[in-house]
Amino acid sequence: MMGAEFVQLSLTPMLIGILASIACALPGNFLLLRRQALIGDAISHVVLPGIVVAFLVTGTVTAWPMMIGAAAAAIVAVLLIEAIRRLGRIESGAAMGVVFTTLFAAGVLLLEQSDTSSVHLDVEHALYGNLESLIWFDATGWSSLFDAEALAGLPPQLARMAIVAVGLALFVLVLWKELAISTFDGVFAHSIGIRTRAVGFALVVATAIAAVAAFDAVGSIIVIAMFICPPAAARLMTDSLARQVWWSVGFATVSAILGYVLAGYGPGWFGLPHSVSAAGMIATVSGIILAVACLAAPRRHRSGQAAETV
Amino acid sequence: MTGFDRLIDALTLQAGYNSALVAIGAALLGLAGGGAGAFVFLRKRALVSDAISHATLPGVALAFIVMAVLGGTGRWLPGLLAGSAITAAIGLLIVEWMARRTRLSEDAAIGAVLSVFFGLGVVLLTVIQTMTSGQQAGLGSFLLGSTAGMLISEAYVIAIAGAIAAGLVFLMRRPMTLVAFDPEFATTTGVDVRRTDIAILVLALIVTVIGLKIVGLILIVALLIIPPVAARFWTDRVASLILIAAGMGAVSGYVGAAISSAFAGVPTGPVIVLIAFVLFLVSLLASPLRGALAAALRQWRFRRLVHQRQGLLALARGEAIYDRLTLSTLRRAGYMRRDGVATLAGRSAAAKALKDEARWAEAMRGEADGPVVADYDGLTPIEDVLTPDQIADLDRRLARLEVAT
Known part of the structure; x- marks a missing residue:
């Protein structure tokens, strides 16, 4: 299992899964604490119309037009949600529901109406991604890691995802104080000169970037699950924000590795010949981690609720 | 015959028994969705129904596997719907439990349940793809809904279930209105707020389940959210809100199904959602009461x-x-x-x-x-x-x- 075949078939998908999971879990921590957890959900739905429009405009399914289209759609969605919330004085959950279902419906309709038979673009792909297909053809074994020629053949998603993950880590590090204070006490943050609205907007943009990049590699299920499940489980482990972020990174990593292994090799243990969806399994594992945290984690209760019987 | 003629035929129920039944079923579904959604919206829990709808997927897949293993076709609609209702109910209970018993807020619980259940459903779908029995083709249509090639028995199931759901909304309108409008007052008059809240979400669940075939599980939540939000622009009264939302839902379902049957390759669910959105847009702009x-x-x-x-x-x-x-x-x-x-x-x-x-x-x-x-x-x-x-x-x-x- 750990030989040349592993390097060729499983190493890169697993790394991409880990990077995507971490990239989503990082901003997810702050979204969770700000009760904006579902923004990630909304954004990953509207990615579909974005990539469809990008395809219709450029006629290709190369990465950059797709990512720009998806990012544009995410921004349009956030603006629309805000506009509907203000214009109609509608509660934000409902406004979000209106916007993301409509944009997703428009995306599906556009997709069905346009000729995409020549390219690989469909709704299922948008949802599940195709993690298993991101294999490293040129690898012959662990030694390929030091072989420049083989390294050049790495799937481009790996480098992109790595850049985005590092970028998000830097975002969280650099804006740590601003993010933390404006998340916990917006009024205080404002009073010491933090531009809370700008910080909030930057967080949404970071979320969109993580969603779009991860979506390109692994599909939107993982994106939604990773925005929420690892940070939520981490929140139940500790009261310290820094420790919560570390826990969430750990949970995201474990979900990605365990999910990928279970999807790829798990069915074999039961004598089944085929693997199952890695994206779905990673989301499932993150859910199992969260379930365990809900039942047993040290900080699972609200303060003051601990004495109550559960 | 031009597309326009076919559309007129479909709108006047002249396009054949099957599509007429589908259009009526979609209208009843929209009616029930708008009505039930109005209460969900007034309780500010619009996105709970999103968790419910995504949680149907593992149920559909499990029901299929069970029926196929037992030697059936695996595609028997009532069985699939029953399966979806079970996991959707489990998802709903988990959302309730997490929001009440842990320090996580409801939106986190919603997001967790919808993504994890959906992920599990996808895993099960890939299991089904590898099965040799049970006629698995077409199960993917539950994601986005499809009325093309729908069996007449399935159309019956949907039309009848839609009528039952609409009737349930009508029967339960009084306690639900009380709770939606003033939960404290409702408590003093002897209405159990928690139970009524759950009843509201169970209605949403019923709508979700019967809407799977026509609208699909990703978009069905739109039928619960958009019509009530649109209706809110026209009235400040609960009773009229419900009626207007139900009416808009019915129109969306009916017109959407007709358009989809008149033009080949136009998927039903997205069209219904977009019609609902047009109604919302008109309300947002033109309503004399709260319009922009x-x-x-x-x-x-x-x-x-x-x-x-x-x-x-x-x-x-x-x-x-x-x-x-x-x-x-x-x-x-x-x-x-x-x-x-x-x-x-x-x-x-x-x-x-x-x-x-x-x-x-x-x-x-x-x-x-x-x-x-x-x-x-x-x-x-x-x-x-x-x-x-x-x-x-x-x-x-x-x-x-x-x-x-």
Whole structure:
């Protein structure tokens, strides 16, 4: 299992899964604490119309037009949600529901109406991604890691995802104080000169970037699950924000590795010949981690609720 | 036959028994969705239904696997719907439990349940793809809905279930209205708020389950959210909100299904959602009560009124007016000529404005008229607020003041 075949078939998908999971879990921590957890959900739905429009405009399914289209759609969605919330004085959950279902419906309709038979673009792909297909053809074994020629053949998603993950880590590090204070006490943050609205907007943009990049590699299920499940489980482990972020990174990593292994090799243990969806399994594992945290984690209760019987 | 002819046929139920039944089923589904969604919306839990709908996927897949293993076709619709209802209910209970029993907020619980259940469903779907029995083709249609190639028995199931759901909304409207409108008062009248809340979400669940085949599980939540949000623009009353939402839902379902049956390759679910969105957009813009255009118009009128009043006061005091909007407002009202000189009507209106200003000042100084004066906004004509007797009294007091000075 750990030989040349592993390097060729499983190493890169697993790394991409880990990077995507971490990239989503990082901003997810702050979204969770700000009760904006579902923004990630909304954004990953509207990615579909974005990539469809990008395809219709450029006629290709190369990465950059797709990512720009998806990012544009995410921004349009956030603006629309805000506009509907203000214009109609509608509660934000409902406004979000209106916007993301409509944009997703428009995306599906556009997709069905346009000729995409020549390219690989469909709704299922948008949802599940195709993690298993991101294999490293040129690898012959662990030694390929030091072989420049083989390294050049790495799937481009790996480098992109790595850049985005590092970028998000830097975002969280650099804006740590601003993010933390404006998340916990917006009024205080404002009073010491933090531009809370700008910080909030930057967080949404970071979320969109993580969603779009991860979506390109692994599909939107993982994106939604990773925005929420690892940070939520981490929140139940500790009261310290820094420790919560570390826990969430750990949970995201474990979900990605365990999910990928279970999807790829798990069915074999039961004598089944085929693997199952890695994206779905990673989301499932993150859910199992969260379930365990809900039942047993040290900080699972609200303060003051601990004495109550559960 | 052109597409338009086919659309007319479909809209008038002339396009064959099957598509007529589907259109009626979609209309009933929209009716129930709008009605149930109105309560969900009023309880501010619109996105809980998103968790419910995504949680149906593992149920559909499990039901398929069980039926296929037992030797059936695996595609028997009532069985699939029953399976989806079970996992959706489990998902709903988990959301409730997480939001109540852990420190996580409801939106985190919603997001966790919807993504994890959906992920599990996808895993099970890939298991099904590798099965040799059970006719797995077409199971993916539950994601986005499909009415093409629908069996007549399936259309019956949906039409009947839609009618039952619409009936349930009607039967339970009283306690649900009470809870949606005023949960504390509902408690004092003996209504169990928690149970009613769950009943509301169970209705949403029923709508979700029967909508799987037509609209699909990703978009069905739109039928629960968009019509009530649109209806909210037209009314401030709970009873009419429910009726309007149900009506809009029915129209979306009916027209969407008709369009989809008239044009090949147009998927049903997205069309229904987009029709609902068009209704929402019209409401957002055009509703006289809370619509954006009406609000803009009110704002514009208010500005004109303020400028007119300030302009008239300036005229009466002989002050120069520079503000363009003020000038154009006065000209349009016929109070001022193009060269900036006040007309006869302008002079008398200005005198009246100044006099009213003095009356108001006196009324406030005297405080004799209490709360009425507190409502003074400077724009409502004094005759609309005070009685002729009160005005006459003010005038007498003003006259005395003038004599005194």
